[in-house]
Amino acid sequence: MTDQAQLLPGTLDLLILRAVSLGALHGYGILLRIQQISGGALLIEQGALYPGLFRLVRQGLLKANWGTSENNRRAKFYELTAAGRKRLREETDTWNRLATAIASALGTQPEEV
């Protein structure tokens, strides 16, 4: 587990939006999807997912419906709303700008200054 990174504050919402943007998922599915798309590099406490999910639903970025899972269990499936899709785009841009800026700052060599 040592090679897994702790999430930065605020990034869980972004990851959830991204995971759901690839298709409707239930909570456990979202967790698996995040692990899958991050290559298993991110550590998410399983229970911590749900407060985030409910928050996004309340903000109108996700909508949820009960359905039946691949395991034939009742589960709640989440998908993006239009507002969620828009938010994901914005957040992705912001994140990319930030990441590039920080990466370039950290990658600067002494002679480049």
Added chain:
Amino acid sequence: MSIFSAIRSLASAFLQRGQVHREMEEELRSHIQHRADDLQRRGISRKEAERRARLEFGGFEKFREEAREALGGHFVETLFQDLRFSVRSLRRTPGLTIFVIVTLALGIGMVSGTFSMVDALIFRPYPVPHPSGIVTLVSTTHDSSFDDFSYREYLDLRDKTQSYAGVIANSEMKAVGFSADAASTPRVTGGMMVSGNYLHVLAVEPQLGRSFRLEEDQVPGRDAVVVLGPEFWRREFGSDPSVVGRHVRLNGVQFTVIGVAPEKFPGMQMFDRPDFYIPLAMAPVFSTDIQKNFFEDRDDRELRVSARLKPGATLQQAQNELAVLAKNLESEYPKANRGRGAAVHTQFEMRTRVDDANWKFTVIFVVLSLAVLLVACTNVAGLLLSRGRARAREIAIRLSIGAGRGRLIRLLMTESLILATLGGLGGIAIGYAFVEWFHTFDQIVLMTDLPLALPFRMDTRVLLASLALAMLSALLCGLAPALQSTRVDLVNGIKSAEVDVPGRKRMWGRNVLVVAQVSTSLMLLTAAFLMVRGFQRDLQVGTNFQKDHLLMTTFDPRLVQYNPAQTQAFYKLLTERLREAPGVQGDALMQNIPLGTDHFDGLAFVPDGLQLPRDRENFTSTMDTVDQGYFNTMAIPILGGRGFLQSDSAEAPRVAVVNEQFAKHYWPGQNAVGEHIRLDSRDGAVVEIVGVAETIKNENAADFPADFIYLPLAQHPIARLTLMVRSGGDPVQLVQTVKDAVRTLDPNLPMIDTRAYEEYYRNQAVESPKIAMKMVGAMGLVGLLMAVAGLYGLIAYNVSRRTHEIGIRMALGAGRSEVLRLVMGKGLVLVGIGTALGLAMGFAVERLMNSMLFDAGGVDALAYVVVVPTLFVVTMLAAYIPARRASRIAPTEALRYE
């Protein structure tokens, strides 16, 4: 997120809380099941897989709580949770809870009772549409800033100003004889003379009939029309709508009823409720002074002038305009208007003017009651603090398992909010009871025929103010304990309850507060006790005249335009008729009755043959004018000489009767009968003292014996006189006899304040002082309760703080009584200091009261013998309860968490 969706989510979350939460839990469980499915697929047994899945999920409760919060509707829900929890935890300590509620209720009750007075006296707007536009115009001089205007001046104000939509004038009429028809005996009523535009400018629409027309207020004495007040219409005419157009008689003059003022307009005055309104032009009918010409004399200032500001006009504009007008009047009429200015005032300014007794009274009461509330809050804070201390461990545990500090403070604040709400409701009930209680005195305070009302009542504004105050006190007394008890050191908090060391200063403050409360309540209780005792003594001493079997009634023949000769003839005939009437055993006429509400006149005189001190020209004494029946009818013994006789007529030599006190004062050890005094000065008229009467109580039942002179009515004619008739049986049975006698003389002459004298005496001299005693006593009791609450809170706090220490002491062999002594010692010291201070203040108050009210009989030991031990026992009981709890502490319990 839009506000709309926020509200919707909040609403749906709130409305479907149960279902939403069930779904949420199902979702979380579904997650764990899915995870378990995965694990099972890897070959782990189902049972083990589920266990692992639950572990991996993390703190289920914690996430469930967080998820709930994220769901929205959380605030409302936790509020309900907090409420439920608070109620439960408050019910666990019922004694303390009730005590806190009662303390708060008393504090808030004092304030809301006071507010109802403040509201009535200061803030309640005029009962007219758009009351804020109504201003009062006053005439000002060097001596008075609130003078009235004359009729001529009113016309100038009305016609030469631009700032107002209308300028109105009114003049109060006291004691007008009213009769519904010519056949019935007139009753005394009070009305209002108003300018023709009065109701119109105030925007008051009659509920029946019409208002005055402007031309009805133009020709003096022509239009005898009257608009009735709503209460009067109800009382006198049983709300009969056919009253419009009917004729009634005011002071014997026929008036036509043209309308009835609406129910919501009881009048512009605070206390007076005019029975009727008539135009100013009818003033001559009611004039009591034929010398004056109301319509012409610029210095006959009897009119109160008000105005309604034009929309857009400011008070400043009106003020400037008025100043110019006043200057012009001054130069135009230098004689009548010299040094006279004018000013405009709002309703608030008029009611809070410096010279107004109501305003002072109000300020004093507000300050007092707020002080009581503040003390109540401090005490409650102390009680809650001691409770918070007792719960320190519970709070520490809650904090350590993840409760946020803000959440805990909210919980504790919810508790104090519940307490404050209950206290507030109790306070409103107390305030209501106070107002009701006060209204039971109406009949005593306002013993008069005139339409008066005490306007104190609990209305919506007062209720809202009280509730707001309750919430404020919740903050005041809840926040400090909440903050303090959540700011604990977790490790020590769980281990023991020894979590903080309160600053010496704070304890000091609370000690002072307790001492102050003990001493103040002792002083007030002593004062109340002294008043009661002194008063009882006074009543035992008696008044030295016979109060029973007397009927009193007052006449003022000037009301029906009698001249002085007619007036004296009327009285002479009246007493002659009564003397022949059956059942009448005696009769007397007097200017003022003993122990009445009116003050006696003073008489300046110089005793003959007595050296005057150089710095004075004469002596003064209170006096009364009485007829020859007075001493007999009132059963006042004549100790020397004689009373007045028929022969003491206007033409006979002038005579006087003095009381024993007077005689002893100026002629000690000698016989005053036969001595002479001169009126006013050394050169004044000579009056022979023909008799000495026993000293009676005249001004007040609690009077010291005072000098008093009686002058004979025939030599000192007075128009307004009170008739006393002595009866064999019930004096009220003589009312008809007197009425008949008056009617044969003049059916239009009203009888004012007709009642049995004994009843009047009881109200004036016995019941009224009792009100003051009850109030002081009630305040003393409230003070005592506050002191008890304060002391209890303080000791309880100490006990909870020292639980640990007490446990060690007991483990080392200290006995219960020693612990009791240890804890009580502090209370004893505080009560001791408070008692000493209170005694000192009590003595001071007693001296003050003795000098003002009662026989200077020295120290009334009984008062202290009763009050001090009572106070001591009660306060020590307040200290004993927590102390006993301390002594019951099991050492094992107290030390367990070490």
